[in-house]
Amino acid sequence: MNGIIKILGPLLHTLPEGSRRFLTGYGAASAALALLDVVALGLVAALLPGLVSGSDVVLPVIGNLTQQGLVLPMLAFICLLIVLKSVLAVLLLRYATKRFARHEVAIGDRLFAAYLASPWEQRLGRNSAEIVRSVDIGVGITVSGVLMPAMTLFGELGTLVAVVVVLFVAQPLIAVVTMVYLGLVAVLLARVISPRAVAIGRENREWSNRTAKVLYEALGALKEITLADRGAEVQEQVHGTRTRSARARAAAIQISQVPRYVLETALVVGFALVGGVGLATGGPAGAVSAIGLFAIAGFRLIPSLTRMQAVQSSVNTSASFARQIVQDIREGEAQMARHTAERPQRDLPAAAADIVLEDVSFRYPGAASPALHDVSIRIPAGSHVAFVGSSGAGKSTMVDLLLGLLEPEHGRILVGGEPLEFVLKSWRRRIGYVPQEVSLFDASVAQNVALAWDPEKVDRPRVQTALRRAQLLDTVLGREGGIDALVGERGMALSGGQRQRLGIARALYDSPLVLVMDEATSALDTATEAAVTTAINELHGAVTVITVAHRLATIRNADVVFFMREGTVAAYGTFDEVVARVPDFAQQAALAGLATDAGAAD
């Protein structure tokens, strides 16, 4: 019970105010329904001695029922009360389950918002399969396995109290014996079953998350796996993780059934115990009356105790998901609140602005050495700059810092003279970003360009303009369906170069003031790359273009080339100036057929 309260409290805080009121009302209504049980049971307990002994049945207010011929109508009334309680309980449950569906959505929304708002570094440390499972399945399990069952506890507790009250009023000694006995059974179940159920729940979450992770990763690398003939190995992995999670789920079902049988056995033993006490204190008539009362109480008590134990099991096995969700929501929202309080956002002026880095250093969490250190550069507004350098030199890290996804460990980034963290919202709105790997979703070309899951939100003329600039419009219009044709899962229906150009069109769709391209044209043929570069060059002056490229032809005409080596900017200047200063770069330029006089002189 303690475990239920511990998880229920924080979980209720993840719900909107109205929902908490509803849940309190639901609990109170369930408990109130149990009052009908008190009345029905109380009447049975009052009728029982007379019915057992064959003497007249007398009720305190109504009088002698036998003489008034009211015994049968009273029994019918008791049956009616029991049926009425069941009907009302079903109606209440029907109404409540609809509300619970809304709670599931509310918790899922808060959790997803917290993930979306969490810092990029933190997101790098989380596996996406785990996040998908948490937001969808985890939230479902939290509501159906923790919240819903836990809220039915109020009704069960009401029934329990009602039965105990009736027992105490009717036969105090039998009531004490029954309570002590059932209490011991409950302690036994809590000590033996509950810890096991918690462990099983944790195991289930861990292994089903691992299964999802392996499946996501394997499906992402399906081509390589097929070609390398590693299908059997992947199958073995999936088999291993699924076996563990399936075993945990089977164990959870098994353990949830055990209490029922324990309680049924306890009921039989209870008859003997209570009968013995009744015999010792009131002779055979006392024994029959005690057994009768225990049977009637048991008729209400045992299902109620069984359900309470089932709730306990369900909460124990699902609590692992709920705890993770509550923790993620708390951390995410605390971070959001901290950011909002510490960094009140200001708007940037409408025009393009200079970007300045002052002594910027950055280290990935857990990394031994910094990925960037002491970088001080200026990117003039409207210019075209390029970051070059060997693999692992820090180019993508630099881009992520400029995008405001990562924050410098030391130093600062200024946009138009303002620290980036104070204009981040406004800054991100003006950026168009093309990553190395463009992520497409299974929808139309137009939706992918507009990054809109709702087709209604697509601005079709803007889609066409962006596609034209990215040199993709003719290809798209040449395909059946045009801009409404589907791109397939992860853009499978497009070639690598088409996917890249679609990514460029996506970045251009919002008419950005800053265009960041991280190896964005690496999959294009030379002619298409030249056409895209020309289209991008047309933006010169109005848009700041930041390019990361290994293919040096792309950046031949950049205003400034920053040559990066081991996390620092080792040299910068025009293409020719960097060729003149950096022999490594001169060699790369020569290999690319871009040797200059300056480079040749070196």
Ligand SMILES: Nc1ncnc2c1ncn2[C@@H]1O[C@H](COP(=O)(O)OP(=O)(O)OP(=O)(O)O)[C@@H](O)[C@H]1O
């Ligand atoms: N998420 C991460 N966690 C830890 N270290 C990272 C992470 N991402 C990159 N690094 C490390 O930071 C350094 C710089 O990486 P970065 O991706 O910025 O290089 P790059 O110049 O863009 O390389 P490439 O040209 O191969 O894309 C590398 O040593 C890399 O191993």
